[in-house]
Each structure stands twice: as structure tokens, then as C-alpha cells.
Amino acid sequence: MSACRLSPALLHCPPERGEGLVVVPSLLADGVGALIAEAVRGLPMAAVWEADAGLFWRCEAHVPAALDPQLPEAFFWARRLQDIDLPALLCRMGIPVGSARPGVLDAIALRKGSWLRLQPSSWLALIGLTGAPWPAEWGGQHSIGLTLIPPGAVLEVPVLTKHVEALLLRCALEPV
Amino acid sequence: MIRLHPRLQDPDTIRRLAAVWQRRRSIRLAPLMAAEDAQRVHAALIEQSFSLYAPDPGSFRFQFWVHSFTPEDDALSPVLAAFGRWLLSDVVTLCAAITGQTLAAADDRKLLAALYSRGCYLDPHNDADGARRVAYVVGLTEDSWPASEGGHLEFLSVSRDAVTVIERRPPGWNTLDLFDVFERQPLHQVPPLLTERARRVFAGWFYGG
Numbered sequence: 001m002s003a004c005r006l007s008p009a010l011l012h013c014p015p016e017r018g019e020g021l022v023v024v025p026s027l028l029a030d031g032v033g034a035l036i037a038e039a040v041r042g043l044p045m046a047a048v049w050e051a052d053a054g055l056f057w058r059c060e061a062h063v064p065a066a067l068d069p070q071l072p073e074a075f076f077w078a079r080r081l082q083d084i085d086l087p088a089l090l091c092r093m094g095i096p097v098g099s100a101r102p103g104v105l106d107a108i109a110l111r112k113g114s115w116l117r118l119q120p121s122s123w124l125a126l127i128g129l130t131g132a133p134w135p136a137e138w139g140g141q142h143s144i145g146l147t148l149i150p151p152g153a154v155l156e157v158p159v160l161t162k163h164v165e166a167l168l169l170r171c172a173l174e175p176v
Numbered sequence: 177m178i179r180l181h182p183r184l185q186d187p188d189t190i191r192r193l194a195a196v197w198q199r200r201r202s203i204r205l206a207p208l209m210a211a212e213d214a215q216r217v218h219a220a221l222i223e224q225s226f227s228l229y230a231p232d233p234g235s236f237r238f239q240f241w242v243h244s245f246t247p248e249d250d251a252l253s254p255v256l257a258a259f260g261r262w263l264l265s266d267v268v269t270l271c272a273a274i275t276g277q278t279l280a281a282a283d284d285r286k287l288l289a290a291l292y293s294r295g296c297y298l299d300p301h302n303d304a305d306g307a308r309r310v311a312y313v314v315g316l317t318e319d320s321w322p323a324s325e326g327g328h329l330e331f332l333s334v335s336r337d338a339v340t341v342i343e344r345r346p347p348g349w350n351t352l353d354l355f356d357v358f359e360r361q362p363l364h365q366v367p368p369l370l371t372e373r374a375r376r377v378f379a380g381w382f383y384g385g
Contacts, residue, residue, distance in 0.1 A: 045232075047230035047239060049228055054295075055228075055239075055295040057230075112237065112239070112368065113295040115294060158370070160368075161326075163233075163237065
């Protein structure tokens with residue numbers, strides 16, 4: 001199992017839970033998000049529409065527990081992040097949840113025409129790997145790092161109107 | 177059976193439309209069908225299942241929902257089958273009369289119904305492939321919305337410094353957009369639809385006879 005790659009600052013001082021959406025911009029240690037993004041970029045994404053989520057590109061990657069040289073190492077970092085480190089962090093924030101789909105990376109790409117309207121019935125984490133470093137009027141704006149959506153809350157990402165790309169991981173969580 | 181709107185059965189009307197075509201090589205006709213036929217086709221269309229169609233990132237990009245069929249498909253609704261036969265016969269004849277060209281349907285008789293929902297778009301292109309003569313878009317969109325929400329058909333002028341919209345056609349009800357297809361035809365596009373709307377069209381090309 002790979003090492004924890006959360007930002008060291010979070011290990012000492014977890015963020016406040018607050019009300020509504022929780023945004024943690026510096027979730028990952030330096031450079032980790034970019035390396036996971038590079039691995040995710042190689043996945044065969046397909047455009048999908050989900051009634052409770054929106055229209056976007058998506059690929060599920062099944063990542064085994066043990067390192068496998070056939071897969072990018074960053075996938076194993078992401079698996080550990082989703083299945084172990086993120087739930088542990090949330091638990092310390094007073095949100096006792098675990099991964100709803102251990103070992104499955106739900107990778108999302110926002111490309112031209114993509115939009116999100118996430119209204120989960122259970123806690124949902126979005127991990128922005130690349131951010132959206134373009135003008136807000138292009139759409140597709142989302143936070144880099146962690147966005148935590150409580151049950152019943154709504155996260156809207158407006159339609160992306162240009163040929164740029166943002167990569168995210170979607171982590172479904174369930175109470176433990 | 178689907179019928180042309182009575183106005184389009186009048187030779188004087190066709191002559192006037194042909195004169196417009198000669199000047200502009202691009203035209204919108206409305207209404208296209210008899211009113212009750214448009215309602216029937218629309219009712220049949222919204223019963224169909226559509227698949228999201230978006231090619232992998234590459235050269236020419238688009239994203240919309242499609243339902244592809246031929247009038248001869250076994251499982252097709254009778255109304256859509258009648259519409260398809262009509263489009264590939266009467267409408268070809270109508271377009272030939274307006275454009276002054278000998279036109280024919282595609283050999284495979286395939287028709288494409290497209291649905292643009294929120295996020296759908298069609299990038300700039302000019303349709304030219306050396307064989308297509310005329311592009312058609314049959315509009316069956318009930319709703320209307322401002323161009324700022326996207327989803328309108330836009331014709332573009334491209335210069336070294338700027339891309340300008342030279343004509344914008346909103347989604348239409350019972351309309352037929354026709355435009356010439358040739359190598360240097362201006363580009364056209366449908367910018368991303370930003371809101372929850374439904375633009376419904378049948379779109380394709382007629383070929384040299």
C-alpha cells in the first residue's frame with residue numbers, strides 16, 4: 001500500500017466542517033494532484049449524462065489493492081486517498097463516512113459542453129485535480145482540491161463553452 | 177402520410193423562394209409541413225430514445241443526442257417512417273426546385289434526428305466533402321430562447337483577426353433551413369446550449385443526382 005499523500009498541514013489541523021459545501025483547496029501534498037491527473041488523462045473517457053449529476057466525460061478505473069506495474073502508480077495513490085486517507089480526514093472533521101466503492105476510481109473530465117449539477121443523497125467528495133485556470137465566463141469552474149457535498153446540498157458547475165479540460169475524481173461516500 | 181404545407185405547393189411561392197436562393201444560397205422556409213403533420217412528427221419524435229453522441233477529442237468536435245434511422249427500419253414508428261419517406265422524396269424534389277440543382281437522397285437513406293439539450297453543441301464546420309450539395313435542417317423545436325443561451329444555428333465569417341457571426345437562426349418550429357455546401361462555404365456552428373432546453377432537428381445533406 002502506498003503512503004499517505006494528503007497535504008501535511010491537514011494531518012495536523014483538519015479543516016472545519018461548517019455548514020453546506022466544504023472546500024479544502026490544499027488537499028494533496030505538492031505535485032500529487034498533477035501526477036494523478038496525468039494518469040487519469042490516459043483513461044478512455046466517454047461522454048455520459050446522469051440525471052442526478054449532469055453531462056460530462058467519465059471513466060471508471062478498477063484499482064487492485066496491491067501495486068501492479070501494469071497500472072500507473074498514481075492510481076494506487078488515488079485509491080489510498082479515496083479509501084483510507086479521505087475517510088480518515090473526514091472522520092476527524094466529525095463526518096464518519098467510508099468509501100462507497102472501494103478500489104473504484106470514478107474519474108471525470110469536464111470538456112466543452114460539460115456541466116455538473118450534483119445533488120447527492122449521501123456525502124459526496126469531488127477532488128479537483130487540475131483546477132479551472134480559465135476565465136469564469138467560459139464555465140466549468142470548480143475548486144481544485146476537495147469539495148465535500150453534504151446529502152441534499154447542490155453543487156453546480158456551469159456549462160463549459162471552450163475546448164479546455166478539467167479533471168476530477170468523484171468519491172461516493174457512505175456512513176460507517 | 178406527410179404533406180407539404182399548402183403554401184409550398186404553389187408554383188409562385190417556389191419561384192419566389194428560388195429567386196431568394198439564387199441571391200443568398202441559404203434560406204429558411206416556414207412552415208414546411210401541414211400543421212397537423214408537424215405535430216404528429218413531433219409527437220413521434222419525442223417518443224424515440226436518443227443516444228449521446230460525442231467523438232473523442234480530435235479534429236471536429238460536437239456533442240448532442242442522436243436517433244439514426246432509415247424509413248424502412250422494422251421497428252420504426254409509422255409516423256417517422258412516413259416522414260422519412262416524405263423527406264427523401266417530396267422534400268428532395270422541393271429543394272431541387274428551389275435550388276435549381278438535380279438532387280438526390282443519400283444512397284443509404286439514413287436520417288438523423290438530433291436533440292440538443294443543455295451542454296450540446298456543434299463546432300464550426302462547412303459540411304463540404306466533395307459529394308454533398310445542399311445541407312438541410314428540419315426544425316421541430318417548440319420552445320424559443322435568446323441567442324445568449326446558445327443552441328442557435330450561426331453562420332460565421334472568419335478573418336485572420338476575428339470570427340464574426342454573420343447570421344443567426346433561432347431554433348424553429350416546422351422550419352426547413354437549406355444552405356449550399358461547397359468547399360469555400362462559410363463555416364457554421366451551434367454554440368453550447370447553456371440552459372435546460374430542447375432543440376430538436378432532423379439534419380443531413382442531399383447529393384448530386
